Amino acid sequence: MPLNDRQIKNAKPADKPYKLADGGGLYLAVTPSGGKLWRLKYRIDGKEKLLSIGKYPAVSLVEAREAADNARKSIAAGIDPAAAKQQAKKEKQAALLNTFEHLARQWHKDNLHRWKPNHAERLLHHFERDVFPTIGQTPIDGLAVSDIKAVLERIAERGAVSYAEKIRQWIGAVYDYAAMLEITDRNPARALAKFLPKPKAEHMPALPKEDLAEFYRRLLLADVTQQNRIALLLIMLVFVRNNELRGGQWAEIDFKQRLWTIPAARMKRPRIHLIPLSDWAAELLQELHTITGDTPYLFPSRTKQNGYISENTLGKIMNGMGYKGRAVPHGFRRLASTILNEQGFRADPIERQLAHVEENKIRSAYNAAEYLEERAAFMQWYSDYLRERYRQALAMLEAGETKAV
Missing domain, CATH: 1.10.150.130 (Tyrosine recombinase, N-terminal domain)
Known part of the structure; x- marks a missing residue:
C-alpha cells in the first residue's frame, strides 16, 4: 500500500534502519537517530542503483513522488538520474569555485x-x-x-x-x-576599452608615485638650503600652487589649531583657503620657523628685502635633481589628486582641498561645505603615505646609495 503522511509522521526510530515502501522503488529510510530519508531504488543497464531524493519533512511525500516520477522518465530515456545528480552537483561546485x-x-x-x-x-x-x-x-x-x-x-x-x-x-x-x-x-x-573618457590633457608633468622614494633620496642629497628643501617637502604635502606656497606668511599659520589659512587676496579664487596640517607638515613648519621665523615670510628672498623666493626657485631645484621635463612643482597637485582618488576618498573634499572652483555655478552657490574633518583625515593619510616613501629614501642613503645628483 502507498504511504500516507500519518504513517510517515508516526514512524519511530528503531535499533536498526528500516524502510517504509511507497511503491515503484520509492521508499522512506528511517535511521536509528530518527532521520527520515527518501530513496529511489532502480535498475539501469542491468545494474541496481540508488537515488537520494532528500530528507523528510524538507521534502514532502508529494515532492518525493514527483522527484521519483521525473527520475523514472530519465531512466526510460536512458539517463542515469543518480549520475546526472552527481554531475549537476559537480558543476555547481565548479561554478562556485569559478566566481x-x-x-x-x-x-x-x-x-x-x-x-x-x-x-x-x-x-x-x-x-x-x-x-x-x-x-x-x-x-x-x-x-x-x-x-x-x-x-x-x-x-x-x-x-x-x-x-x-x-x-x-x-x-x-x-x-x-x-x-x-x-x-x-x-x-x-x-x-x-574605449568606454571611459580620456583624462584631460595635463601640461604640467607630474612625478609618478612609483618614483617618490627616489625623488626624496635626490632631494636629501641636493646641494640646496634647508629652507628650500623644506619648501619642496611642504608643497608635496599640502599640494598648493607654487605662488601660494612661496608667498606664505607666518601670520597665516596656526600651530595650535594645526591650520594654515591663506587669505582670499593671495588665492586665485575669491575665497580663503584652509589647509589642515598633518603631523609631518607641522613638524616641518616648526623646523622652518627656527630658520625664517624672524621674517614675515615662510620663504623670504635672499636678495629682495620684504620679498619671498622666486617663482622659479623650486623648479630650478627639481631641474638640478635630474627632473627637467619630467616633473614640476605644480605636478604634485595632480599626484595628490590621483592617489587620494585611487584610495577612495570623496571627490568633493579633494577638489576643495585643491582649491578648485565648481564649474556648475548653481551647485557652487549652494555647496559651501568645507569638509574640514574629511580633509584633515585624508591630509594625514597622505602625509603618512609620503613619509613612508621618505623613510625609504633614508634607508637607501643608509645602505650607501649616496651618489650625488
Whole structure:
C-alpha cells in the first residue's frame, strides 16, 4: 500500500534502519537517530542503483513522488538520474569555485612574483574595495559587459577616471587568466576599452608615485638650503600652487589649531583657503620657523628685502635633481589628486582641498561645505603615505646609495 503522511509522521526510530515502501522503488529510510530519508531504488543497464531524493519533512511525500516520477522518465530515456545528480552537483561546485573573486585571488597569487610587495598589496586592496563587493560572487562566465561597466562607472563618478581604467585592465587580466585555464573564452572588460573618457590633457608633468622614494633620496642629497628643501617637502604635502606656497606668511599659520589659512587676496579664487596640517607638515613648519621665523615670510628672498623666493626657485631645484621635463612643482597637485582618488576618498573634499572652483555655478552657490574633518583625515593619510616613501629614501642613503645628483 502507498504511504500516507500519518504513517510517515508516526514512524519511530528503531535499533536498526528500516524502510517504509511507497511503491515503484520509492521508499522512506528511517535511521536509528530518527532521520527520515527518501530513496529511489532502480535498475539501469542491468545494474541496481540508488537515488537520494532528500530528507523528510524538507521534502514532502508529494515532492518525493514527483522527484521519483521525473527520475523514472530519465531512466526510460536512458539517463542515469543518480549520475546526472552527481554531475549537476559537480558543476555547481565548479561554478562556485569559478566566481570572479576566486579566480581574481588565484590570478593575484600566481602573479605575486612579478610585482613588488607594496604594489601587489595595493592591487588586491583595490579589488576588495571596488570590485569584489559588486561582482565577486558571480561566476566569471556569468558576468556581462553591463556588469563590468557598472563597476567602472561607480569609480569614474568619484573623478578617478585613470584609476577606473586600471581596474578595467586588471579585470581583463583576470579574464585572460581564466581563458588560459580554459574556464571561459569571453572577456567583457576588453569590450570596454574605449568606454571611459580620456583624462584631460595635463601640461604640467607630474612625478609618478612609483618614483617618490627616489625623488626624496635626490632631494636629501641636493646641494640646496634647508629652507628650500623644506619648501619642496611642504608643497608635496599640502599640494598648493607654487605662488601660494612661496608667498606664505607666518601670520597665516596656526600651530595650535594645526591650520594654515591663506587669505582670499593671495588665492586665485575669491575665497580663503584652509589647509589642515598633518603631523609631518607641522613638524616641518616648526623646523622652518627656527630658520625664517624672524621674517614675515615662510620663504623670504635672499636678495629682495620684504620679498619671498622666486617663482622659479623650486623648479630650478627639481631641474638640478635630474627632473627637467619630467616633473614640476605644480605636478604634485595632480599626484595628490590621483592617489587620494585611487584610495577612495570623496571627490568633493579633494577638489576643495585643491582649491578648485565648481564649474556648475548653481551647485557652487549652494555647496559651501568645507569638509574640514574629511580633509584633515585624508591630509594625514597622505602625509603618512609620503613619509613612508621618505623613510625609504633614508634607508637607501643608509645602505650607501649616496651618489650625488
